[in-house]
Amino acid sequence: MTAATTVTVRVPAKVNLQLAVGPAREDGYHELVNVFHAVSLYDEVTVRRPDSAARVSGISLSGATGSDVPQDSTNLAARAAELLAHRIGYRGGVDLGDLVDLRIHKAIPVAGGMAGGSADAAAALLACATLWNTGHTVSELAPLAAELGSDVPFALMGHTAVGRSRGEQLTPLTCTVTLHWVFALAHGGLSTAEVYRAYDRIRPQAPEPELSHALTRALEAGDAAAVGQALHNDLQPAALDLRPELARTLQAGADAGALGGIVSGSGPTCAFLARDGEHARELAAELEWSGTCLRTVCAHGPVPGATRTQG
Numbered sequence: 030m031t032a033a034t035t036v037t038v039r040v041p042a043k044v045n046l047q048l049a050v051g052p053a054r055e056d057g058y059h060e061l062v063n064v065f066h067a068v069s070l071y072d073e074v075t076v077r078r079p080d081s082a083a084r085v086s087g088i089s090l091s092g093a094t095g096s097d098v099p100q101d102s103t104n105l106a107a108r109a110a111e112l113l114a115h116r117i118g119y120r121g122g123v124d125l126g127d128l129v130d131l132r133i134h135k136a137i138p139v140a141g142g143m144a145g146g147s148a149d150a151a152a153a154l155l156a157c158a159t160l161w162n163t164g165h166t167v168s169e170l171a172p173l174a175a176e177l178g179s180d181v182p183f184a185l186m187g188h189t190a191v192g193r194s195r196g197e198q199l200t201p202l203t204c205t206v207t208l209h210w211v212f213a214l215a216h217g218g219l220s221t222a223e224v225y226r227a228y229d230r231i232r233p234q235a236p237e238p239e240l241s242h243a244l245t246r247a248l249e250a251g252d253a254a255a256v257g258q259a260l261h262n263d264l265q266p267a268a269l270d271l272r273p274e275l276a277r278t279l280q281a282g283a284d285a286g287a288l289g290g291i292v293s294g295s296g297p298t299c300a301f302l303a304r305d306g307e308h309a310r311e312l313a314a315e316l317e318w319s320g321t322c323l324r325t326v327c328a329h330g331p332v333p334g335a336t337r338t339q340g
C-alpha cells in the first residue's frame with residue numbers, strides 16, 4: 030500500500046447541552062461538567078506533503094473565516110501538526126511548512142462557542158497522523174488533543190459525551206434520538222477567557238458542578254421535548270452580560286416555539302432545539318425574520334467526531 034499524499038478530515042462543531050461551571054482552580058481553569066453534543070456543521074482540514082514548486086505558505090484558509098483566524102503558526106491546526114511532529118521526533122528548527130501544507134475550509138462560526146478552532150486542531154492531528162503514518166489510534170491522539178485545548182478531545186470523539194475536569198476527561202453518553210437544531214449566528218465573536226472572567230465576577234461562589242440526571246434520562250429516553258427543558262448553560266448570564274442583545278435572540282426562539290434555547294458554550298451563537306427537521310426550518314425562518322441574528326444554520330446531532338474522508 031502506498032502512503033497517502035493528501036488526507037482530508039471532516040470535523041463537527043459542538044453545542045453544550047449542559048455546561049455546569051465550578052469555581053476557578055489554581056491553574057486558572059474551571060472545574061466543569063460539560064455535556065458536549067456533536068452536530069452536522071463541519072470544518073474540513075486537508076494536509077498534503079509539501080510541494081515546494083507550488084507552495085505559497087504552509088497554511089491556507091477558505092470558507093467562513095472572517096479576519097479573526099490566524100494564518101500562521103498560532104492557528105490551532107498548525108499547533109496540532111507541530112505538536113504531533115515534535116512527538117514523532119522532529120525537533121525545533123524544522124519549519125512546519127517543510128513537513129506539511131495545511132488547508133482549512135471553515136463552516137463553523139469563528140469564536141462562536143461552537144469549538145471551531147478545537148475542531149480544526151483535532152482534524153489536523155488525525156490528518157497528520159495518517160499522512161505521516163505515525164500509527165497513532167484516535168485514543169492515542171486524545172492526550173495530545175488535551176494539551177492543545179480543553180475541547181479538542183471531544184472533537185476527536187464526537188457523538189454525545191460528558192467532559193469533566195476542564196472538559197477534557199470524556200465519558201460517552203447515550204442519546205437514542207436525532208436532535209434537530211437551529212443555530213442563530215451573531216455578529217462578531219466572544220473570547221472564551223473573557224466569558225469565564227465575567228462568570229467569576231457574576232458568580233464568585235460557584236458550587237461544585239453536577240451532571241443533570243434530567244438531561245441524561247431525556248437523552249436515554251430519546252425525549253427531545255425533555256432534552257429541550259433540561260438544556261442549561263452556567264456561562265449564559267456571563268455571555269448575556271457581555272452581549273445583552275442575545276436576550277432578544279433567545280426570546281425570539283422561545284416565541285417561535287423552540288423546545289428549548291440556550292447560548293452555545295461561551296457564545297455568542299444561540300442554539301434552539303426543534304421537534305424535527307421541518308420544525309427546524311420553520312424556526313430558522315422565524316428567527317431570520319425577527320432580525321435578532323446575523324443568519325441561521327440548521328444541523329442535527331449526534332454525529333461522529335473527526336473522520337477521514339480522503340487519503
Ligand SMILES: C[C@@](CO)(OP(=O)(O)O)[C@H](O)COP(=O)(O)OP(=O)(O)OC[C@H]1O[C@@H](n2ccc(N)nc2=O)[C@H](O)[C@@H]1O
Pocket residue numbers: 045048057058059060061063141142143144145147177178179180181194195196221222225293294295296
Ligand atoms: C466554553 C467552552 C465550552 O465547551 O468552549 P467554547 O464554547 O468557548 O467553544 C470550553 O470550556 C472552552 O474550551 P477551550 O476553548 O478548549 O478552552 P481552552 O483553550 O482550554 O482555554 C481557554 C481559556 O478558557 C478558560 N477555561 C477553559 C476551560 C475551563 N475548563 N476553564 C476555563 O476557565 C481559561 O481562561 C482558558 O485560558
Ligand SMILES: Nc1ncnc2c1ncn2[C@@H]1O[C@H](COP(=O)(O)OP(=O)(O)O)[C@@H](O)[C@H]1O
Pocket residue numbers: 097098099103104105106133138139140141142143144145146147149150218219221295296
Ligand atoms: N483554526 C482555527 N479556527 C478558528 N479560530 C482559530 C483557529 N486557530 C486559532 N483560532 C483562534 O481561536 C479563537 C477562538 O476560536 P473558536 O474555536 O472558533 O471559538 P470558540 O472558542 O468560541 O468555540 C479565534 O478567535 C481565533 O483567534
